[in-house]
Amino acid sequence: xxxxxxxxxxxxxxxxxxxxxxxxxxxxxxxxxxxxxxxxxxxxxxxxxxxxxxxxxxxxxxxxxxxxxxxxxxxxxxxxxxxxxxxxxxxxxxxxxxxxxxxxxxxxxxxxxxxxxxxxxxxxxxxxxxxxxxxxxxxxxxx
Amino acid sequence: xxxxxxxxxxxxxxxxxxxxxxxxxxxxxxxxxxxxxxxxxxxxxxxxxxxxxxxxxxxxxxxxxxxxxxxxxxxxxxxxx
Numbered sequence: 001x002x003x004x005x006x007x008x009x010x011x012x013x014x015x016x017x018x019x020x021x022x023x024x025x026x027x028x029x030x031x032x033x034x035x036x037x038x039x040x041x042x043x044x045x046x047x048x049x050x051x052x053x054x055x056x057x058x059x060x061x062x063x064x065x066x067x068x069x070x071x072x073x074x075x076x077x078x079x080x081x082x083x084x085x086x087x088x089x090x091x092x093x094x095x096x097x098x099x100x101x102x103x104x105x106x107x108x109x110x111x112x113x114x115x116x117x118x119x120x121x122x123x124x125x126x127x128x129x130x131x132x133x134x135x136x137x138x139x140x141x142x143x
Numbered sequence: 144x145x146x147x148x149x150x151x152x153x154x155x156x157x158x159x160x161x162x163x164x165x166x167x168x169x170x171x172x173x174x175x176x177x178x179x180x181x182x183x184x185x186x187x188x189x190x191x192x193x194x195x196x197x198x199x200x201x202x203x204x205x206x207x208x209x210x211x212x213x214x215x216x217x218x219x220x221x222x223x224x
Binding site: 033050055058080091116117119120122134 | 150152153154157197200201202216218219221222223224
């Protein structure tokens with residue numbers, strides 16, 4: 001089984017773990033990305049996440065299909081949250097289950113790395129100087 | 144001449160002050176043609192040299208043909224996770 005979703009509610013990692021668990025599996029790998037209070041030396045107070053939701057879910061589904069093909073992992077669930085998140089909130093959770101630990105671990109690592117490269121989701125950080133888009137400097141400098 | 148609607152997100156939408164752009168579309172226009180038209184708009188100076196474009200929710204190459212009914216989007220540098 002596999003499932004991906006862009007959500008506007010809190011992500012409950014325990015629910016995702018229960019979703020993939022089966023007596024066939026000896027390993028459940030979990031990656032949870034959380035909002036931290038500092039980035040590049042700036043003090044972060046909150047982050048607004050936004051997405052091109054239909055494409056983001058489509059890209060996530062393609063990533064999952066690639067991961068399942070590559071690592072032989074049949075059970076993967078991914079949720080990414082959008083909206084206003086506070087420090088400590090879970091922004092993304094990836095849960096993969098397999099008979100053995102290595103494919104499950106490799107799968108979660110692959111999925112988060114691909115999310116950061118190709119899923120259309122953006123962060124607007126709030127810090128002492130006000131809100132600004134992450135990567136905005138890269139955009140301004142032609143990167 | 145027909146047009147195609149280009150969706151804008153995040154920093155691009157904020158800087159243009161719009162969530163969509165209507166871009167003229169000549170017959171057999173490509174993604175590259177659409178990007179060139181966008182770059183000629185007032186206020187487009189901020190766009191990076193390399194622009195990622197999606198057509199119908201998939202990343203597209205510059206030589207991909209674009210139809211007026213396609214769902215076209217400019218994708219700012221992504222920052223999920």
